[in-house]
Amino acid sequence: MSRASMSWRKKLIATALLCLLIPSAISMGLTGIYTNNMLMNNASTKSEQSLEVAELYVSNIINNMIHAFNSIQYDSEMISNLRLAWNSYKSKENKTDFFANKLVTEKLNELMYFSGKCYVTIFLPNGLYFSNYSVYPNDLSYMYQEPWLLSMSKQPTNMTSWIGVLDNNVPADADRYPHLITIAHSFKLYANAPNAIIVLSKPEAEFHEIFDKYASDQTMMLLDHKGTIQSQTDERLIGTTVPFSNSSDHENRVVWNDKEYISVNKPLSFAGLSMLSLTPYQVVTGSYGKFFNEIVIFQILSLILFSIVMYFILRYYIRPIIKLAKTAKSVEMGNLNIRSKVTGNDEIGYLGLSFDRMLDRIEEMIHEIQMEQARKRKAELELLQAQVNPHFLFNTLNSIRLQVIMKGEKEIGGVIGSLSTLLRMTINRNNEFLTLHEEIDIAQQYVKLMKFRHEEDVQLITNLASDTLLASIPRLTLQPLIENAYIHGLMQKQGKITISSWKKDHLLYISVQDNGVGIEQEKLASLTHMLSETSMRGENASTSMNGIGLKNVNERLSMIYGDEFTIHLISSKDMGLKITLSFPLSKYEEMKDDV
Structure with missing residues (x-):
């Protein structure tokens, strides 16, 4: 015996549920993907807009620093004062000339007056240096041994280099501005003289103050070409390296410090610098997750309610079909007197009516067949009773024909022979x-x-x-x-x-x-x-x-x-x-x- 298969009603209900579940699941999945992409695009667009504005401020600060280099290098009075001080320094066996140094310092303060908070140091060959800030009690002679300063002294002249973040060694400002963003520029006092270096520093606070103007859910930072953080609102991160690439100009999903972020990078036109915006992924999708959960709960409740309603509706509409199936099973077992009595104006009602009429017709046909068989049996009996052996008739006709011929009536004998032949073909139905x-x-x-x-x-x-x-x-x-x-x-x-x-x-x-x-x-x-x-x-x-x-x-x-x-x-x-x-x-x- 074959195992019981699922009933048609259960198949119909299961099919209806699948037709509801599959589109709902696909719709929810597509909605989730689309909404997630839309939120990420919105977050990326917001970050890009913020970066564009911040980039204007940052670029303006850097351009002002470069402009300060030009103000010093191309000011004829400044160059004359530097030459005078340097020549006096060399002639006095590396001893400073107070008067010459005063002229340089006064001119330097004059040039930097409109540059805001700016630390300028000019390193001349042979250890002579000038600054617009007090270094007492420190001595900046040790700076001549810094690798970046040694490297610039050997490079071609008129080169501007990004030095990066340095600690503030000015005692009066070290607590307020602990980090300085520094760039340097090389020039010559004379054509054949060694390189002189102008070092210009801006408080890092001026950069991260720009980043503080934006939403708290967005983190901005300034990176060098190696991905090292040059400026960021969290001073503890300054000098650390961001592990992901900063060369792309589009959004990415990245993981940093065990958190997932949406990163947007915007390169700057100076020294391979770039600005990076990080928006926590959880912040972007947090509201969406709550909204998505509410949708899921709503759809599940709707599905349960729909399933209950659908069950009773299908049960109502399927009941006549089940009744027809039971009637057909009874007919299969030989009960031709049963009727489904399914009525209605729809297709099921028409099917039930046709089925009952078919059973009526079958009963009529069975009755007709029974009557026909009875008539056939009666006719066969009558035929059997009235049947005469055809051979007896043919033999009798032949005997008559022979008697007639023997009496000389050949024509009549031939006619009787023709009649016998015709009757034989008429009676013989084999x-x-x-x-x-x-x-x-x-x-x-x-x-x-x-x-x-x-x-x-x-x-x-x-x-x-x-x-x-x-x-x-x-x-x-x-x-x-x-x-x-x-x-x-x-x-x-x-x-x-x-x-x-x-x-x-x-x-x-x-x-x-x-x-x-x-x-x-x-x-x-x-x-x-x-x-x-x-x-x-x-x-x-x-x-x-x-x-x-x-x-x-x-x-x-x-x-x-x-x-x-x-x-x-x-x-x-x-x-x-x-x-x-x-x-x-x-x-x-x-x-x-x-x-």
Whole structure:
């Protein structure tokens, strides 16, 4: 026994739930992806806008620092004072000249007056340096040994370099401005002299004050070409390295200090610097996550409610189908008296009504079959009771024929022989098909009987192709046509009846023609129409000897050959009638195979 399968009702409910769940899941997924991308794009756009504004301020500070370099290098008075101080320093064996140094310091303060908080140091060759700030009690001579200063002294002149973040060594400002953003520029006092270096520093606070102006959920920082933080609101991070690339100009999702951020990078045009904005991913998606959870809960509750409602609705609509299924199962077990009694104006109601009507019709057909079988049994019994052995009749006729011949009545004996042959072919129903020459023999016997009966000279002329003599045709095909020609064509008078046969392609053609009175065209058309309708309706013809005629032949051959059988009538008044039959040669073989 096969295992029980899921019922149709459960399949329908499961399908409906799947049709709801799958689109809902896809919709939620696509909504989540789209919303997440939209939030990330909005956060990135906001960060880019903030970076663009901050970049203007940062670039302005750097440009002012570069402008300060130019103010010092290209001020003729400043250069003259520097040369004077340096020459005096060299002539006094590396001892400073107070007057010369004072001129340089005063001019330096004058040039830097409008540059804001700015620390400027000029390092001349041989250890002479100047600044616009007090370094007491420190000595800046150690700066000459800094790697970056040694490197710049050997580089080509007029080079500006990013030094980065340095500690503030000015005692008065160290607590307030602990970190300085520093750049340096090289120049020459004389063409062949060693490089002099201008070092200019700005408090790092001026940079991160720019970053403080933006939302607290956004972190900005200034990075050098190595990714080292140069300025950031959290001073503890200054000097540390950001591990992800700062070369791209688009948003990325990055992980930093065990937190996920949306990063947006904007390169600057100076020294490989860039500005980086970090927005916590949780901040961007936090409100979305809450919103998404609310949607999920709402959809789950809606799904549960819909499932309950759908269950009762489907149960209501499926109940008639289940009732029909139970009725069909009872019918399968043999109970034909049961009815579904399903009604309604919809398809299910129509199905139930049709099913009940079908059962009514089946019961009627069973009753009719039972009655038919009873009638058949009764007819078979009557036939058995009334049946006379055909051989007894034929033997009796032959005995009579011999007695008549022995008495010299050969003509009557021949007529009795023809009658015996015709009766034998009429009573014997074993052979449905005969060869054409056997059918011609029957026709000749029939003509002999007609001559004897009516004492009229009827000539039967045969014009048969030799390759058609063994062709099989339905039994008693020609006799009804000859009878029709004799009675209706020759008007039971003398005349000629011609039978012709030929083959063409796979068809056998047989024509029966008389030279009788013929048929008018209107009657011929009516007869042709009657034969066509009779062929399509398939009406049964009488099987009595006198009732067999043209209609009978048409019906029999139409039932046997179908559309492949044709009958063609040609006639005119006083010109006789020609009937031409055509049907396939192979039909007899097919029917023998079926038997």
